[in-house]
Amino acid sequence: MNFPHDDVLVIGGGAIGLATALALLEAGRGVRVLESAAVGGGASHGNCGTITPSHAPPLAAPGVVAQALRWMFTPDAPLYLKPRFDPALWRWLLHFAARCNLRSWRQSTQARSVLLEDSRARLAEWVQRHALDCEFVEEGLDYVFRDARRFRHYVDECAALREFGIDSQVFDGSAYEREEPAVLPGMAGAIRFPGDARLRPDRYVAELARVVRGKGGRIEEQCRVEGIRSLPDGVLVETANGQRRGRDVVIALGAWTPAFVRSLDLRVPIQPGKGYSITYSRPSVVPRHAMVLKDRSVCVTVWDSGFRLGSTMEFSGHDGTLNPTRLAALERGAREYLREPVGPQAHERWYGWRPMTWDDLPLLGRAPGHRHVWLAAGHGMLGISMSAATGQLMADLITDRKPAFDPTPYRPERFS
Numbered sequence: 001m002n003f004p005h006d007d008v009l010v011i012g013g014g015a016i017g018l019a020t021a022l023a024l025l026e027a028g029r030g031v032r033v034l035e036s037a038a039v040g041g042g043a044s045h046g047n048c049g050t051i052t053p054s055h056a057p058p059l060a061a062p063g064v065v066a067q068a069l070r071w072m073f074t075p076d077a078p079l080y081l082k083p084r085f086d087p088a089l090w091r092w093l094l095h096f097a098a099r100c101n102l103r104s105w106r107q108s109t110q111a112r113s114v115l116l117e118d119s120r121a122r123l124a125e126w127v128q129r130h131a132l133d134c135e136f137v138e139e140g141l142d143y144v145f146r147d148a149r150r151f152r153h154y155v156d157e158c159a160a161l162r163e164f165g166i167d168s169q170v171f172d173g174s175a176y177e178r179e180e181p182a183v184l185p186g187m188a189g190a191i192r193f194p195g196d197a198r199l200r201p202d203r204y205v206a207e208l209a210r211v212v213r214g215k216g217g218r219i220e221e222q223c224r225v226e227g228i229r230s231l232p233d234g235v236l237v238e239t240a241n242g243q244r245r246g247r248d249v250v251i252a253l254g255a256w257t258p259a260f261v262r263s264l265d266l267r268v269p270i271q272p273g274k275g276y277s278i279t280y281s282r283p284s285v286v287p288r289h290a291m292v293l294k295d296r297s298v299c300v301t302v303w304d305s306g307f308r309l310g311s312t313m314e315f316s317g318h319d320g321t322l323n324p325t326r327l328a329a330l331e332r333g334a335r336e337y338l339r340e341p342v343g344p345q346a347h348e349r350w351y352g353w354r355p356m357t358w359d360d361l362p363l364l365g366r367a368p369g370h371r372h373v374w375l376a377a378g379h380g381m382l383g384i385s386m387s388a389a390t391g392q393l394m395a396d397l398i399t400d401r402k403p404a405f406d407p408t409p410y411r412p413e414r415f416s
Ligand SMILES: Cc1cc2nc3c(=O)[nH]c(=O)nc-3n(C[C@H](O)[C@H](O)[C@H](O)COP(=O)(O)OP(=O)(O)OC[C@H]3O[C@@H](n4cnc5c(N)ncnc54)[C@H](O)[C@@H]3O)c2cc1C
Pocket: 011, 012, 013, 014, 015, 016, 017, 034, 035, 036, 037, 038, 039, 040, 041, 042, 043, 044, 045, 046, 047, 048, 049, 050, 051, 052, 223, 224, 225, 226, 252, 253, 254, 255, 256, 260, 273, 274, 275, 276, 277, 310, 311, 312, 351, 352, 353, 354, 355, 376, 377, 378, 379, 380, 381, 382, 383, 384, 385, 386
């Protein structure tokens, strides 16, 4: 076999692939990123850009199955399952349902918390050290409630979160309305997570790409990878632009991962969890903090350059349509909370596929049975928040250095 053309090939130019490329370059490895479209064109583009150690609890929690069943018949519900025949989805849902208990909840919360905390600190350090111009603001995030019962329930949950090192501050309705002039009267209360942050995700990804190039990494856009073969001393990758060889390959394909790795005989339980966003020019009265409007599960993010409403979780396969009902639900939700729920101009209506695993933990590590193939995928609702820790962990594993935290909970073998 010839000497490899490249050192490490990274397939997928989203936040995860680019963060991994950056950390590998810093560890002294050579990198080529292969991206089928433009970098950051997948889920990493129009997401809400919140950086949230507060979101350590997984989606699978006691009571979620009953709620999801109720929502199945509500087309604009925040969590929607399109009834259809799809054995992989039903297997995924059965595993997910089996995790809706306290023990699994604690296990996933703990593992997510470790990754989120490391990533939150590392991201701030990257922003500073690499001068990432991505509107990064470290001011926390607020959960806002109109429903008093739901508010009390979450206040109780905050006590559990404290065990995982997640601080919060509780406001009753009138105190919050004084604190946050952008909200309408009638709020039941709010919970602030001061450790959270926000950034503009499309800029973040563009900035990661800039740093990767600046450090000598190659990024090939419009280069769709069609197949991959393990070799004794590396990997051979077939792309639309010809063959590429590498000593190692990292597969960072988000929601596209399962179909891609089938040729390596790998089963990866990732389902696309479709979400929507609308990006506007900035209204004149905007919230001071990023917010989650909890009764409607709508996320509100404000930057100097714009204003975004986002959310909803739809399990409808790789469906590429923009559903107007679900987009309208974002604006309807915002109208219940905000004095100025939308900006003067809508710049973009968008959907993305979150790469959802049923234990809500990503797969990070060597692909079982393939010495030179590594997986970094399945970050679900938190890929931007987890990106810096993921990049560093992957670089540490690939270069055989001691990682900053125990990688065991994220090992791809757990699904074998
Ligand atoms: C509405 C919404 C809101 C969200 N809000 C937040 C948030 O506030 N905070 C947060 O942390 N996370 C959030 N997320 C989740 C986050 O967006 C994802 O977890 C993250 O972007 C996943 O990154 P990725 O790099 O794994 O995948 P992607 O960004 O999807 O990247 C995968 C890349 O692979 C490329 N690709 C696909 N097939 C091929 C191929 N054959 N060859 C080469 N390239 C290929 C794609 O073009 C794509 O660029 C949100 C998601 C949605 C949908």
